[in-house]
Amino acid sequence: MASILSLEQETNPWLAAEARFDEAAEKLQLDDGMRKVLKSPAREITVNIPVQLDDGRLEVFTGYRVQHSIARGPGKGGIRFSPDVTIDEVRALASWMTWKCAVVNIPFGGAKGGVICEPNLLSDGELERITRRYTAEIIEFLGPERDVPAPDVNTNERTMAWIMDTYSMHVRHTTTAVVTGKPLSLGGSRGRPEATGRGCMLVTLEALKRLRMDPQSTRVVIQGFGNVGGMAARLMQNMGFKIIAIIEYDVAVVNQNGLDIPSLMAHRKETGSVRDFPGSENMDRLEALFLDCEVLLPAATEAVIHSGNVDRLRCKILCEGANGPTTSVADAILADKGIFVIPDILANAGGVTVSYFEWVQDRQGFFWNEDLVNERLKEIMVDSFSAVVAYADRHRVNNRTAAYMVALDRVASAIRLRGIYA
Numbered sequence: 001m002a003s004i005l006s007l008e009q010e011t012n013p014w015l016a017a018e019a020r021f022d023e024a025a026e027k028l029q030l031d032d033g034m035r036k037v038l039k040s041p042a043r044e045i046t047v048n049i050p051v052q053l054d055d056g057r058l059e060v061f062t063g064y065r066v067q068h069s070i071a072r073g074p075g076k077g078g079i080r081f082s083p084d085v086t087i088d089e090v091r092a093l094a095s096w097m098t099w100k101c102a103v104v105n106i107p108f109g110g111a112k113g114g115v116i117c118e119p120n121l122l123s124d125g126e127l128e129r130i131t132r133r134y135t136a137e138i139i140e141f142l143g144p145e146r147d148v149p150a151p152d153v154n155t156n157e158r159t160m161a162w163i164m165d166t167y168s169m170h171v172r173h174t175t176t177a178v179v180t181g182k183p184l185s186l187g188g189s190r191g192r193p194e195a196t197g198r199g200c201m202l203v204t205l206e207a208l209k210r211l212r213m214d215p216q217s218t219r220v221v222i223q224g225f226g227n228v229g230g231m232a233a234r235l236m237q238n239m240g241f242k243i244i245a246i247i248e249y250d251v252a253v254v255n256q257n258g259l260d261i262p263s264l265m266a267h268r269k270e271t272g273s274v275r276d277f278p279g280s281e282n283m284d285r286l287e288a289l290f291l292d293c294e295v296l297l298p299a300a301t302e303a304v305i306h307s308g309n310v311d312r313l314r315c316k317i318l319c320e321g322a323n324g325p326t327t328s329v330a331d332a333i334l335a336d337k338g339i340f341v342i343p344d345i346l347a348n349a350g351g352v353t354v355s356y357f358e359w360v361q362d363r364q365g366f367f368w369n370e371d372l373v374n375e376r377l378k379e380i381m382v383d384s385f386s387a388v389v390a391y392a393d394r395h396r397v398n399n400r401t402a403a404y405m406v407a408l409d410r411v412a413s414a415i416r417l418r419g420i421y422a
Contacts, residue, residue, distance in 0.1 A: 014092035016328035021095075024404035027395060034412055041091055042109075043067040047137035049115070051129045063115040063134045067147055068094035071414045074145055075111030076101055076352060078152025078181075079134075079159070081127070085114035096323065097352070100345045102407035104384045106356040111147050113138075119154045128162055135166040142167060144177035144363060150355055151181040161186055177362035180355035189358035191373035192351075197231025197299075198374065199350020200321045201239065202381040203342050204295055207317050210389065211340060215240040219256075219293040221315070223247040224300030225264075225274060228321045228348065232297060233261045241295070245288050246274055249300075252288035253280040290314055298325035299348075305330050313339065320344035335398050343400040345407065346388055353380050 018039075025035050049061045064087050067075040077097040090112045098110025115134055119127060141147055151160055160179040164186065167178045176187030184190065191198075208215060220236055220243050222229045233243050242258040253259065253274045260279070267277050275282055289296065289304070290312040298304050299321030305313065310330040318334065319342040320326060326334070326341070334341055354377055361367045368376075392402035 014088065017092060017096060017324065019328050020331075020400065020404050021408070024401055024408050027397060027401065028405055028409055028412070030408065030412060034415070037415060038069075038408060038411060039095075041066050041068045041094060042070055043141065044087065044091065045138055045141060046087065047134065049130060049133045049137060051126065051133060053126055054123050061115055061117050061130055061134075063113070063137065064090045065111065065113040065138045065141065065147070066090045066094040067109065067111045067141070069098040069109040069411060070146075071411055071418065072102065072109055073107035074109065074143075075147035076108035076150070076355065077111040077113070078150045079113035079115070079155055079163075080153035081115050081117050081119045081130075081155055081159075082153055083116060083118045085116045090114050093323075096345065098411060099404060099407035100349050100352055101356075102410040103345050103388065103403050104349045104353055104380055105387075105410065106353060106380070108148070108352070108356065111149075112152075113149060114152075127159075131159055131162045132166045135163045136170070139167060139170055142178055144175065144359065148177070148355075148359055149179050150352075157181055157183045157188065177359050180358040182358070187358070187362045187367075189354055189361055189373060190368065190370040191377070192354050192358060193227065194231045194235065195354035195377060196228045196321070196348050196351035197233075198235055198377060199353065199381050200228070200232045200297060200299070200319050200347050201235045202350070202378055203347050203385045204236070204297075204317065204319050205239070206382055206385040207319070207340055207342055211316065213294065213316075216242075218242065218295055219244045220295040220297060221245040221247070221288065221291050221293045222321075223289065223296075223298040223304065223325075224322065225268065226299070229297065229299035230261075230265060232299060232321060233259075234265070237261045244293060245283070245291055247285050247288045247300075248274050250285065251275045252283040252285045253277045254283045254288065254291065255280045295319060297321050301325070303327050305334075307333065310334060311337075313337065315339060318342065320347045323348065331398060331400055341399050342385075343388075343403045346384055346399075346403050349384070350377055350381060353377055 045065045047063045094110050094112035101108040160182045163179050168174045182188040218241050220241050245254045268274050292314045295317045296315035297319045302324035304325050306327040307329045310333045317340045388403045392399050
């Protein structure tokens with residue numbers, strides 16, 4: 001399938017995701033009707049948001065919320081603020097959330113939201129007014145049993161607090177479970193900031209067991225040093241992995257004996273860059289992807305591994321901390337090279353899993369300590385990894401196709417059991 005994709009499909013992660021959907025649906029022998037249902041968003045909402053700016057001018061911002069599937073539970077997915085937001089992007093991200101929630105078997109569907117704006121040019125007051133009016137415009141579609149937003153690009157726990165408060169004021173009682181990614185003092189969950197990086201570490205450990213490799217002799221290259229890459233680096237180093245390179249937007253730093261991750265974090269905080277970290281060498285950020293290593297963990301942007309560079313990879317395991325870091329054309333080449341791929345909808349699902357824990361805790365009014373959060377995250381990530389590789393073995397497909405097959409099968413089964421209301 002991947003070999004006949006066009007160049008446009010390779011460079012467009014949304015079209016590539018559709019191609020992967022089609023391949024998994026074909027392997028599952030889903031009929032045309034079920035494919036149409038699984039592909040079609042349940043609901044797409046477009047709102048125009050009038051906001052008074054600090055200088056007294058009125059401006060109108062456009063916002064979207066797409067609920068791709070609610071067959072297995074409420075919609076779940078982030079809200080992003082960016083000038084680049086489009087309905088096509090939000091639609092595609094919502095479908096990815098459906099498959100991600102299904103592959104780790106948590107009772108959510110997929111949703112996503114966005115507002116077209118430039119956050120860097122807006123004051124805190126303007127951002128709050130945009131957030132609250134956006135929430136008010138879509139409020140009838142939100143709720144703990146309907147759709148549960150979370151932070152995404154250019155939004156954070158403060159944004160979630162504004163959404164939670166706005167919703168609560170409309171329904172006339174405090175409803176913490178309407179969003180996740182909140183401050184701890186407003187019903188957030190312990191372990192949430194580390195969750196995505198921790199999930200990457202957990203599935204990498206499972207891959208090492210399957211390949212009979214040892215963390216102490218495992219060299220890791222990580223692209224991205226933000227919340228996902230930075231947390232993964234710190235946690236993996238604590239488990240004995242040797243982090244030999246960190247790749248950032250401007251440069252990579254390399255030490256074949258292993259970087260001191262806490263010291264590198266402090267250096268980046270002090271200087272604004274990982275560049276010139278003592279005891280390391282600077283390296284071109286693109287060339288560092290091809291260092292000899294056991295694990296490559298791209299945790300930054302999409303489509304960094306493609307047909308033009310995949311042949312140069314020298315890793316044994318590719319753990320996808322970012323969404324869509326590998327193009328679909330590259331999948332077949334990775335398989336030919338014998339690289340063990342942990343696909344994004346599994347590898348980076350630790351974040352949505354702990355968001356699910358936050359939702360559960362809010363609804364119970366009973367909060368867990370961090371050890372319990374991490375223990376339950378480990379259980380879900382390990383079980384999900386096992387389900388994906390078992391599917392891959394049984395159907396003789398690669399891990400990515402297997403992950404999509406697991407997800408599509410679970411959502412399709414829920415739809416069949418519920419039936420079509422008419």
